[in-house]
Amino acid sequence: VARLAAAATIRDVARRAGVSMATVSRALNGHPSVTVETRARVQSAAAELHFTPSGAARSLITRRTQTVAALLPELQGEVLSELIRGIEVAARAQGLHLLVSSVGRDDDMPALLRSLSGRIDGLIVMPPSGAALPALPPASRAVLLEAADAALPSFQVDHHGGATAMTRHLLAQGHRHIAFIAGPAHDAGAAERLRGFRDAVAAAPGVTTQVLDGDFSERSGHAAGQAIVALAERPSAVFAAGDLMAVGCLAAFAEAGLDVPRDIALAGFDDIPMARYLRPALTTVRMPIAELGALALRRLADDIAAGDVPAVPSRHTVATEVVVRASCAHVPRQ
Amino acid sequence: VARLAAAATIRDVARRAGVSMATVSRALNGHPSVTVETRARVQSAAAELHFTPSGAARSLITRRTQTVAALLPELQGEVLSELIRGIEVAARAQGLHLLVSSVGRDDDMPALLRSLSGRIDGLIVMPPSGAALPALPPASRAVLLEAADAALPSFQVDHHGGATAMTRHLLAQGHRHIAFIAGPAHDAGAAERLRGFRDAVAAAPGVTTQVLDGDFSERSGHAAGQAIVALAERPSAVFAAGDLMAVGCLAAFAEAGLDVPRDIALAGFDDIPMARYLRPALTTVRMPIAELGALALRRLADDIAAGDVPAVPSRHTVATEVVVRASCAHVPRQ
DNA sequence: CTGAAAGCGCTTACAG
DNA sequence: CTGAAAGCGCTTACAG
Numbered sequence: 181v182a183r184l185a186a187a188a189t190i191r192d193v194a195r196r197a198g199v200s201m202a203t204v205s206r207a208l209n210g211h212p213s214v215t216v217e218t219r220a221r222v223q224s225a226a227a228e229l230h231f232t233p234s235g236a237a238r239s240l241i242t243r244r245t246q247t248v249a250a251l252l253p254e255l256q257g258e259v260l261s262e263l264i265r266g267i268e269v270a271a272r273a274q275g276l277h278l279l280v281s282s283v284g285r286d287d288d289m290p291a292l293l294r295s296l297s298g299r300i301d302g303l304i305v306m307p308p309s310g311a312a313l314p315a316l317p318p319a320s321r322a323v324l325l326e327a328a329d330a331a332l333p334s335f336q337v338d339h340h341g342g343a344t345a346m347t348r349h350l351l352a353q354g355h356r357h358i359a360f361i362a363g364p365a366h367d368a369g370a371a372e373r374l375r376g377f378r379d380a381v382a383a384a385p386g387v388t389t390q391v392l393d394g395d396f397s398e399r400s401g402h403a404a405g406q407a408i409v410a411l412a413e414r415p416s417a418v419f420a421a422g423d424l425m426a427v428g429c430l431a432a433f434a435e436a437g438l439d440v441p442r443d444i445a446l447a448g449f450d451d452i453p454m455a456r457y458l459r460p461a462l463t464t465v466r467m468p469i470a471e472l473g474a475l476a477l478r479r480l481a482d483d484i485a486a487g488d489v490p491a492v493p494s495r496h497t498v499a500t501e502v503v504v505r506a507s508c509a510h511v512p513r514q
Numbered sequence: 515v516a517r518l519a520a521a522a523t524i525r526d527v528a529r530r531a532g533v534s535m536a537t538v539s540r541a542l543n544g545h546p547s548v549t550v551e552t553r554a555r556v557q558s559a560a561a562e563l564h565f566t567p568s569g570a571a572r573s574l575i576t577r578r579t580q581t582v583a584a585l586l587p588e589l590q591g592e593v594l595s596e597l598i599r600g601i602e603v604a605a606r607a608q609g610l611h612l613l614v615s616s617v618g619r620d621d622d623m624p625a626l627l628r629s630l631s632g633r634i635d636g637l638i639v640m641p642p643s644g645a646a647l648p649a650l651p652p653a654s655r656a657v658l659l660e661a662a663d664a665a666l667p668s669f670q671v672d673h674h675g676g677a678t679a680m681t682r683h684l685l686a687q688g689h690r691h692i693a694f695i696a697g698p699a700h701d702a703g704a705a706e707r708l709r710g711f712r713d714a715v716a717a718a719p720g721v722t723t724q725v726l727d728g729d730f731s732e733r734s735g736h737a738a739g740q741a742i743v744a745l746a747e748r749p750s751a752v753f754a755a756g757d758l759m760a761v762g763c764l765a766a767f768a769e770a771g772l773d774v775p776r777d778i779a780l781a782g783f784d785d786i787p788m789a790r791y792l793r794p795a796l797t798t799v800r801m802p803i804a805e806l807g808a809l810a811l812r813r814l815a816d817d818i819a820a821g822d823v824p825a826v827p828s829r830h831t832v833a834t835e836v837v838v839r840a841s842c843a844h845v846p847r848q
Numbered sequence: 849c850t851g852a853a854a855g856c857g858c859t860t861a862c863a864g
Numbered sequence: 865c866t867g868a869a870a871g872c873g874c875t876t877a878c879a880g
Contacts, residue, residue: 187631189856189857189858190857190858190859191857191858199866199867200866200867200868201857201858201859201867201868202859202860202866202867202868202869203865203866203867205858205859205860206859206860206865206866209859213865213866214865214866215865215866218865218866232627232628232631232632233631233632233857233858234574234631234632234856234857234858235629235630235631235632235633236570236573236574236579236632236633236856236857236858237574237632237856237857237858237859237872238632238857238858238859239570239633239858239872240568240570240571240574240856240857240858240859240871240872240873240874241857241858241859241860241871241872242858242859242872243872245570245633246629247613247633249611254599255595257591257592257595257596257787258591258592258595258787260595260598260599261589261591261592261594261595261598262591264594264595264598264614265588265594265616268614268615268616269616272615272616275629277583277613277615277629277630277633278613278614278615279581279611279612279613279614280598280602280612280613280614281602281606281611281612282599282602282603282606293566294566295569295580295609295611296569296611297521297566297567297568297569298566298567298568298569298570298571298572298873298874299569299570299573299579299581299611398791427791434793453591453787453788454787454788454791457732457761457788457792458791459768459793523872523873523874524873524874524875525873525874533850533851534850534851534852535851535852535873535874535875536850536851536852536853536875536876537849537850537851539874539875539876540849540850540875540876543875547849547850548849548850549849549850552849552850567873567874568872568873568874570872570873570874571856571872571873571874571875572873572874572875573856573874574855574856574857574858574872574873574874574875575855575856575873575874575875575876576856576874576875577856632857632858
């Protein structure tokens with residue numbers, strides 16, 4: 181039976197170059213105290229043998245794996261890929277490998293963390309919506325995403341600020357009766373969006389509101405849209421806490437013969453890729469997801485670089501942006 | 515300055531349990547030849563010290579890292595997350611960690627592979643569109659995605675079959691003049707879709723076709739749609755090689771006052787999330803992306819488990835599915 | 849059933 | 865500038 185060739189080790193290179201293993205190590209790692217000739221000899225020996233140092237062996241002695249893990253919940257397609265992209269690009273810029281693992285609410289986080297022990301230099305954790313933060317090993321470097329903890333650095337989207345900004349935008353357009361389709365109560369981000377909406381309207385006298393329940397699904401948005409259509413006093417604008425709910429709401433309005441934005445304005449939150457292709461295109465709140473991931477990774481890399489000095493916990497909030505499209509039109513004053 | 519606590523090692527556990535390191539290792543790894551009492555003593559000592567074995571040390575001696583890498587191109591949001599999800603879930607089921615890295619066309623693949631040496635048991639590679647397959651280290655286990663190679667196992671979507679099936683669907687609906695909006699020529703999948711379309715119409719006598727250029731972007735689909743509208747003999751159906759191009763095409767038709775599907779039928783390929791929310795909802799070809807990733811991972815895991823016996827190269831094709839929605843209607847025979 | 853010892857493939861003070 | 869040696873934290877024949 182044929183066998184896969186065994187990889188060359190530093191010992192093979194040393195023998196071939198006629199030097200010690202220590203010299204091979206120094207030559208290949210760019211240590212200054214190596215003659216140009218020696219280095220050249222080592223390099224060609226290494227090349228001839230296709231030598232690549234073993235990451236495992238190196239990690240064992242240097243106590244660095246050049247790897248970080250991202251533990252992420254099962255997210256919607258676009259958000260997940262944006263987040264991974266942001267983290268991955270930043271990781272590569274730092275020379276770090278990225279291990280990803282999704283974690284469901286009933287997954288065994290402790291077991292996962294144990295299996296990661298000695299394989300990573302730190303981790304980025306985004307707990308599943310509504311889940312408690314898992315206990316992290318005391319010696320581990322970690323950064324939190326969309327969650328906060330007194331002991332760890334964390335990065336969160338400013339859901340409150342985004343909802344406030346969008347609500348102010350609607351108010352500025354003249355809307356005085358606004359409905360809000362909320363996300364699930366157990367989701368911290370959804371709760372913040374609702375709070376942002378409430379805070380913004382509280383600051384605007386004479387505005388009436390209506391809050392409808394939703395769960396971020398298109399279906400729940402559709403149901404909310406139907407409920408809004410049936411309302412005795414119909415709002416002039418609807419702010420859905422998630423774009424998918426806005427999509428469902430839009431369909432319900434179309435079915436009821438309501439034109440958006442002429443009869444009723446509609447805004448969403450998330451800026452999913454579909455938002456700009458809807459008819460009318462959806463006004464919404466964009467979140468810097470990739471940026472969020474990149475910031476977390478860079479902070480983690482900094483903390484790792486700091487060595488065994490404990491990280492100073494700190495909370496960071498990243499700003500959102502209102503993206504104005506056709507689904508919200510100015511309401512002329514009566 | 516405060517310090518992060520150093521993690522306990524197997525030596526600490528041994529001392530605490532009053533046994534040798536060998537016994538600790540055996541007890542913790544479920545080796546049968548350990549007394550229940552000894553195992554219990556070791557386990558409680560390990561628990562008290564929060565001991566978790568070092569992955570690096572274990573990898574060095576066992577020559578297994580329990581980790582595989584996925585080298586993926588910069589994909590569109592949904593495809594990337596589906597693929598990662600498929601691979602990740604399958605990896606977890608096998609007890610493997612997943613390292614992900616995106617690789618652009620001008621990224622230094624060899625350097626990346628070198629930095630991965632000794633950190634992974636194998637890899638899944640999906641080369642960027644139009645890029646040559648990188649040289650893989652001879653000793654590495656690898657599986658290819660959306661590419662083929664004589665020496666490696668590979669998994670590919672059946673683009674040709676999907677395009678053929680969709681074309682047949684259009685033919686069966688009575689369409690005799692069909693336009694095809696092609697993807698970029700350098701993309702192997704796009705070329706296969708075009709070939710599938712051509713093969714299907716070649717088998718149907720008396721059918722006229724028209725092939726327009728596109729690059730998978732909405733913009734190029736929009737341009738193609740405008741060109742189709744301006745055609746002297748307008749086709750009764752349009753098959754866009756990608757959903758985003760279908761979206762652009764649909765917009766061009768709407769601008770020209772053409773109703774889909776009454777005036778003209780439209781089909782896409784990919785089944786992006788948006789497809790079902792379009793008005794009319796888009797008939798398209800769905801690809802089992804998560805399944806593709808899962809199959810590749812499982813094959814890789816099998817090859818790894820086979821030890822140093824070289825893998826038998828083989829090509830696998832995963833089937834697609836025509837998803838019929840409102841954008842294609844039956845054409846009554848004249 | 850358990851222990852002492854060797855060794856996985858590197859890096860790094862310590863000498864010279 | 866270079867080498868011999870120790871050691872990172874494990875696992876596994878080999879004895880007993």
